[in-house]
Amino acid sequence: MFVDATLVLTSGVGCAIGYHLAAGGVVGKADVYAAGSLLAAVNFILLIVVQQGYRLKTITDLTRTFRMTAATWTGLFGALLAVAFAMKVSDEFSRGTTISFYLVGLAVLLIWKAVAARWISRALRTGAFANSRAVMIAESGLPASSSTMLDLAQHGYRLMRIMEIRSSELESPRLFSTIAPRFEELIAYAREHRIEHVFLLMSWSRQHAIDTTLDALKILPIPVHLVPDANAARFLRYPLQSAGNTWTAELRRAPLSWKERTLKRIFDLAGASVALVVFAPVMLVTALLIKLTSQGPIFFRQTRNGFNGHAFKIFKFRTMRVLEDGPTIVQAQKNDPRVTGVGKWLRKTSIDELPQLFNVLRGDMSLVGPRPHAAAHNTEYEQIIGNYAFRHHVKPGITGWAQVNGYRGETKKLELMAKRVEFDLWYIDNWSVWLDVVILLRTSVLSFVQPNAY
Structure with a gap:
């Protein structure tokens, strides 16, 4: 400050x-x-x-x-x-x-x-902030396999002592009488060394052991913290929400609230409108080049799946000599003979994507979001990649988080598509207007310095 x-x-x-x-x-x-x-x-x-x-x-x-x-x-x-x-x-x-x-x-x-x-x-x-003295009561074997100790040391707690209890003892209904001397020794140690915190590291299913430990430590006027076990920890990473008097871990959030959707739509409309004005000369020259150098229409329209799986026609500048749109579509590859001379340059610079600004204005797409795949590929990947369908929880985008992180263009291996899906889902869970701005800025740079679309 x-x-x-x-x-x-x-x-x-x-x-x-x-x-x-x-x-x-x-x-x-x-x-x-x-x-x-x-x-x-x-x-x-x-x-x-x-x-x-x-x-x-x-x-x-x-x-x-x-x-x-x-x-x-x-x-x-x-x-x-x-x-x-x-x-x-x-x-x-x-x-x-x-x-x-x-x-x-x-x-x-x-x-x-x-x-x-x-x-x-x-x-x-280096543990420079580990100033709060603490002790830990743990189930045998857990401290060695847990990242809790390292995390506590890095965020202000100095573990002075660890008292381990065997699993067989924790399961015993006579736990207190079995290890009472050890509790007494720990309490004496806590008083002598002015311990400020006690951490319990044991399975949350051991309710009797947790209650017994709390009862044994009630004489100490210091806080007792129950550290999440491995099963609980993976759920508590999610945001905690209040549902009346009950707290829940939100394992899957709604993709975007209506306020967020409204904000994103305003951003899309403003951005697409400005982009069309700025890129109008480029789009006009591109249209003339396509018409003069190869036979066929200027625009290429293909069926893609958008928000909630809704099918729509995507607009792109035509870069190939074929107009594939059906149950079988072959991805463009390096040195693909179907790509025209002008089309090769358009694809590398992503200028062929500019007509999708009209899709944004129509509401089919967003400026930023998971890239929409051809309907044929979409159906295929939904069958073999478990979380693939979650990409349809938001509108598809002209560019996305996966693309600015290197997952752009041809996906020869299933692992590459799975990685692209992983980045897309991260974007959905962490969306903000600022993130959209960052992605657009990175896209404008990477389209020229790291072209890998064929």
């Missing part, structure tokens, strides 16, 4: 002084800019605190931290400018200083966040 505040304050005052010296040779209203920078620093910190941005887990998640920092800084600037305009004090701040403050402030914050994430990640690995 202190470093964030210092960087924001220094950026604001530094940009004000630097800009005014460069523009007019005078410092200007340094006190006004200092007050504005302090206001921005305080509000930025408060907004990050509300989003739990200063927790170790968040700081070390660089993607989330970058997204949070950029969104918060941009939103804060917009809000402060609106307030300044409404209060008629915007004339006190020059546009040059304001713009430079936004850009410089964002840049230094992102650089600092990257440095902090690397430093704290290294510190966590």
Whole structure:
């Protein structure tokens, strides 16, 4: 927090002084800019605190931290400018200083966040934050096979002692009387060494053992934590939801809420409209080249499956001498003789995909989402890849998370398609407008530097 505040304050005052010296040779209203920078620093910190941005887990998640920092800084600037305009004090701040403050402030914050994430990640690995003294009561064999000990050591807990109990003892109805001396010894140890936490690592099905342990430890005024066993842990990774007085692990979320679908649709309409205006000259030249260099229509239409499996006709610039659309379709391969001379260039640069902007405007597709496959391939992969059908929980996209991670073009092996599906499902579970923006930006670069579509 202190470093964030210092960087924001220094950026604001530094940009004000630097800009005014460069523009007019005078410092200007340094006190006004200092007050504005302090206001921005305080509000930025408060907004990050509300989003739990200063927790170790968040700081070390660089993607989330970058997204949070950029969104918060941009939103804060917009809000402060609106307030300044409404209060008629915007004339006190020059546009040059304001713009430079936004850009410089964002840049230094992102650089600092990257440095902090690397430093704290290294510190966590070495146990630098393991200051809370703790003991563990565990079922024999579990500590050695569990990542819990390492995770606790990396996130603030120093395991001073581990008391292991054999499985046969845990199953005994006379557990307390059997190991009472060991409990007494552990309690004495906890008092002597000022232990602050007790962790239980045993199967959650051993309810009698858990209750007995809690009863034995009730004399200690410290918290007792039950660590999830292997079976429970894999379910508790999912978000916990409240259903009345009951808590549930949401094993499969609805793909997108109606608010998220509305937001994504607005983004698609705006993006597709702008893209059509920007790429109109390219599309016109492409249409002329196709018409002049080969016989056949300019556009190629093929049946694909979209949201909820709904069939639609996808638009592409024609790049082949054939127009396949039926139960048997052969994927394009390297040096495929069916591809025209112009088509080879169009496919490598992905210009052949531009007509799909019309599919986006029609609502069949989205700018970003799982790539739709030909209906024949779709039916085939649904039979052999278990999670394949989940790709239809959102609209298909012109580009997607799988494509910007290298899974683009021909899929010769089943493993490649399975990997593509894995990336598609990750996208569905982690969708955000910011993720769509990142994918579009990466697509615009990768289409030229890493062409692997044939």
